[in-house]
Amino acid sequence: MKDFDASGTLASAIDFHLAHSVGKTPDSASITDWRLALSRAVRDRLITPWFDATHQTYAKDRKRVYYLSMEFLLGRILEDAVNNLGLEDEAKEALAAYDVDFVDVVGDEPDAALGNGGLGRLAACFLDSLSCLGIPAHGYGIRYAHGLFRQSFEDGRQMEMAEDWLRHQHNWEFERSECLYDIGFGGQVTENGKSAVWTPSDIVMAQAYDTPVPGWRASWTNTLRLWSAKPRQIFDLDPFNRGEYMQAAAPEVLAETISRVLYPDDSTEIGKELRLKQEFFFTSASLQDLMRRFLAHNGDLRALPSKVAIQMNDTHPAIAGPELIRQLMDVHGLGFDAAFDIAQGTLHYTNHTLLPEALEAWEVSLMGAILPRHMQLIERIDDRLARDVKASETGVNTHIVDNGKVNMGTLAFTCARKVNGVSALHTNLMKQTVFSDLHAVYPDRILNQTNGVTPRRWVHGCNPGLRNLLNDTIGTEWVRDLEQLKRIAPLADDPDFCQRFMAVKQENKRRLTDWVSDKLGVDIAPDAMFDIQIKRIHEYKRQLMNALETAALANAIRRDPGAAWTPRVKFFGGKAAPAYIDAKNIIRLINDIAKSINNDPVIGDRLKVVYPPNYNVSMAEILIPAADLSEQISTAGKEASGTGNMKFALNGAVTIGTLDGANVEIRDCVGDDNIYIFGMTADQVEGAREGYVTQNYIDQSPILSEVIDQIRTGFYSPGDPTRHWPVLEKLLRDDYFMVAADFDAYWDAQRKVDEGFADSDGWARMAVLNTAHSGWFSSDRTIQGYADDIWGVSSLLEDDK
Numbered sequence: 001m002k003d004f005d006a007s008g009t010l011a012s013a014i015d016f017h018l019a020h021s022v023g024k025t026p027d028s029a030s031i032t033d034w035r036l037a038l039s040r041a042v043r044d045r046l047i048t049p050w051f052d053a054t055h056q057t058y059a060k061d062r063k064r065v066y067y068l069s070m071e072f073l074l075g076r077i078l079e080d081a082v083n084n085l086g087l088e089d090e091a092k093e094a095l096a097a098y099d100v101d102f103v104d105v106v107g108d109e110p111d112a113a114l115g116n117g118g119l120g121r122l123a124a125c126f127l128d129s130l131s132c133l134g135i136p137a138h139g140y141g142i143r144y145a146h147g148l149f150r151q152s153f154e155d156g157r158q159m160e161m162a163e164d165w166l167r168h169q170h171n172w173e174f175e176r177s178e179c180l181y182d183i184g185f186g187g188q189v190t191e192n193g194k195s196a197v198w199t200p201s202d203i204v205m206a207q208a209y210d211t212p213v214p215g216w217r218a219s220w221t222n223t224l225r226l227w228s229a230k231p232r233q234i235f236d237l238d239p240f241n242r243g244e245y246m247q248a249a250a251p252e253v254l255a256e257t258i259s260r261v262l263y264p265d266d267s268t269e270i271g272k273e274l275r276l277k278q279e280f281f282f283t284s285a286s287l288q289d290l291m292r293r294f295l296a297h298n299g300d301l302r303a304l305p306s307k308v309a310i311q312m313n314d315t316h317p318a319i320a321g322p323e324l325i326r327q328l329m330d331v332h333g334l335g336f337d338a339a340f341d342i343a344q345g346t347l348h349y350t351n352h353t354l355l356p357e358a359l360e361a362w363e364v365s366l367m368g369a370i371l372p373r374h375m376q377l378i379e380r381i382d383d384r385l386a387r388d389v390k391a392s393e394t395g396v397n398t399h400i401v402d403n404g405k406v407n408m409g410t411l412a413f414t415c416a417r418k419v420n421g422v423s424a425l426h427t428n429l430m431k432q433t434v435f436s437d438l439h440a441v442y443p444d445r446i447l448n449q450t451n452g453v454t455p456r457r458w459v460h461g462c463n464p465g466l467r468n469l470l471n472d473t474i475g476t477e478w479v480r481d482l483e484q485l486k487r488i489a490p491l492a493d494d495p496d497f498c499q500r501f502m503a504v505k506q507e508n509k510r511r512l513t514d515w516v517s518d519k520l521g522v523d524i525a526p527d528a529m530f531d532i533q534i535k536r537i538h539e540y541k542r543q544l545m546n547a548l549e550t551a552a553l554a555n556a557i558r559r560d561p562g563a564a565w566t567p568r569v570k571f572f573g574g575k576a577a578p579a580y581i582d583a584k585n586i587i588r589l590i591n592d593i594a595k596s597i598n599n600d601p602v603i604g605d606r607l608k609v610v611y612p613p614n615y616n617v618s619m620a621e622i623l624i625p626a627a628d629l630s631e632q633i634s635t636a637g638k639e640a641s642g643t644g645n646m647k648f649a650l651n652g653a654v655t656i657g658t659l660d661g662a663n664v665e666i667r668d669c670v671g672d673d674n675i676y677i678f679g680m681t682a683d684q685v686e687g688a689r690e691g692y693v694t695q696n697y698i699d700q701s702p703i704l705s706e707v708i709d710q711i712r713t714g715f716y717s718p719g720d721p722t723r724h725w726p727v728l729e730k731l732l733r734d735d736y737f738m739v740a741a742d743f744d745a746y747w748d749a750q751r752k753v754d755e756g757f758a759d760s761d762g763w764a765r766m767a768v769l770n771t772a773h774s775g776w777f778s779s780d781r782t783i784q785g786y787a788d789d790i791w792g793v794s795s796l797l798e799d800d801k
């Protein structure tokens with residue numbers, strides 16, 4: 001392949017782009033201008049490996065992976081690319097020559113917040129690992145004009161503002177104005193001899209934008225293709241000529257609404273028409289695109305499953321089943337059974353939650369109105385399921401269309417060759433609960449792939465001190481082979497190594513301390529234990545339990561300030577879905593508790609509470625390396641996996657957690673002595689439901705009772721004593737996530753943590769062992785598992801060995 005890097009240093013490329021792409025001279029350039037110039041210069045370096053990977057994929061005609069996801073929570077891209085390409089020193093030096101700080105430049109980039117939380121960030125880690133492993137793959141998603149909302153606090157209340165990541169030029173993507181597909185909605189289906197003809201009433205176009213995704217040192221580079229909705233007709237000239245400008249722009253507005261904004265709900269779905277349109281929009285465009293690519297080289301549609309593996313990330317792209325069948329039947333002329341078999345051989349489905357409210361189900365009437373042809377096909381797929389159910393002689397009763405709703409989980413399961421959960425516990429619960437009937441009918445379909453995180457961003461990028469220590473101690477291979485971290489395990493008994501490891505932690509804590517003082521004006525002591533819970537605010541994640549424990553600890557300190565308290569700073573971070581009132585009430589309570597504690601001179605530095613607004617990927621990159629304690633305290637059985645828990649352990653934080661999701665595997669890896677496990681197991685949680693009375697648990701716990709009374713009497717909201725009653729009312733009426741039942745166990749575990757942290761040598765040992773035994777949680781391992789057990793694909797890098 002021709003080398004497009006051309007010659008020249010990164011410095012000369014930055015100079016070139018500052019002038020030619022940004023149109024500025026160094027003396028007039030702002031930080032944003034420098035960022036844009038650096039981004040262009042770095043992107044240039046990706047072109048050769050990108051073309052090369054594409055060329056090899058076509059030349060070798062091997063099976064490809066298509067990862068369909070409504071969300072890709074990428075965060076910042078520039079610094080990650082610089083790291084991947086090994087350009088950090090060069091970039092720093094080039095900018096320093098103009099007195100420009102690299103950290104300021106990369107920090108200027110807005111997060112690409114095209115996701116809500118764990119599911120979207122997992123997809124981003126998977127993209128990184130697919131490239132790192134050299135597996136030919138495309139990510140497919142939506143190019144939302146506005147990502148996840150920006151959060152601020154006003155008097156402790158969450159306020160939401162539209163996010164605007166595309167306001168400045170977005171320098172990573174390539175607009176493909178020629179790559180367009182029609183996406184239909186509504187209309188009629190007529191029978192035309194053998195086949196059906198769907199005539200949509202509305203058509204929008206999906207236009208592609210491509211972002212290269214480099215693997216480590218760009219040895220392989222895949223593509224993230226995001227779809228943006230465009231009108232078929234720019235505007236209506238007749239109304240425009242009459243001066244009716246709003247009406248003239250109506251087609252444009254209507255179309256662009258589809259890709260305008262990310263739905264801000266995490267783990268809960270609301271049956272909104274626009275959401276269904278978004279799902280179909282990106283799924284149909286992606287399937288049309290991959291079929292075009294496949295057909296350019298293969299005449300035989302039956303070969304599709306041997307050349308293409310499609311992964312449906314949650315049920316959001318579950319319409320892929322009927323849509324692929326529709327394309328195979330209505331566009332390519334296959335019969336239903338042949339089309340179903342091909343689709344089912346090609347599609348796979350990952351389930352990410354068992355929470356009933358998050359399992360998508362669309363009204364048949366809505367589905368029929370928006371996608372009439374698909375509704376017909378869903379009924380045929382349901383007949384196929386009925387046939388298999390009957391043949392299985394299991395006596396189970398399961399349908400896709402039930403009670404006037406299309407159950408998207410059942411649809412995705414029926415149309416998929418393999419279905420996976422995201423941690424061992426979650427996969428077992430899938431088999432026992434939500435999918436037990438389908439599991440009985442298709443016993444070989446469900447398997448587990450425990451989630452993972454990319455070590456490139458989550459250690460190498462965000463924790464330079466640890467990166468350097470690891471490089472000095474075990475060499476650099478751990479970046480691509482995280483199991484190498486095991487080699488530091490024996491050093492947990494080496495005081496010198498432990499001291500260096502904790503010096504890195506201390507430096508990260510100092511960085512965070514400065515950041516908190518700068519951004520929030522709160523002074524914290526870097527020697528205190530940094531105890532961090534960062535994730536979406538949701539009742540099942542139990543930030544409320546953490547807040548109540550914080551208030552209880554403050555009471556204990558006030559009672560006996562002279563005791564030997566282990567100083568703590570409790571960090572909270574996370575957004576609540578704008579319509580999730582109970583979660584927003586919890587945010588306000590946390591902020592009020594923080595205000596009261598932080599201003600109490602009796603408590604002083606023994607306890608501080610910090611809740612920075614607008615938690616996002618970039619903030620996680622500052623918080624996680626500085627954590628001593630990782631809070632993973634969800635009600636057992638409710639958190640499918642978690643990935644934050646893995647990032648913390650990898651960066652040497654010790655977990656306090658329940659036996660939920662991947663915490664179970666973290667415990668198995670790091671060992672019982674290096675984690676604080678408390679609370680009910682998933683079985684015990686279900687066992688405790690019958691006859692559960694919150695008040696009984698409160699009555700049995702003087703510590704919890706005191707805090708509840710304080711909240712009731714307005715201790716934390718003196719000017720407005722009833723402010724937090726809704727939180728109490730919900731807790732007493734419906735403590736579904738069993739905060740009260742687990743509270744005392746949590747309190748006791750926290751006191752053990754206090755003792756553990758006070759023993760600094762013992763704590764250092766635990767911290768080192770957490771990092772040493774986190775190799776299993778690399779997303780490279782996860783992706784290798786998908787490649788071997790689900791997709792049947794292999795690395796193209798292997799060919800060169």
Ligand code: 9GP
Nearest residue numbers: 118119352353639640641642643
């Ligand atoms: O809640 C799960 C989280 O536990 C998991 O780590 C993540 C990635 O698998 O997916 C989350 N699920 C969702 O966001 C919605 O299904």
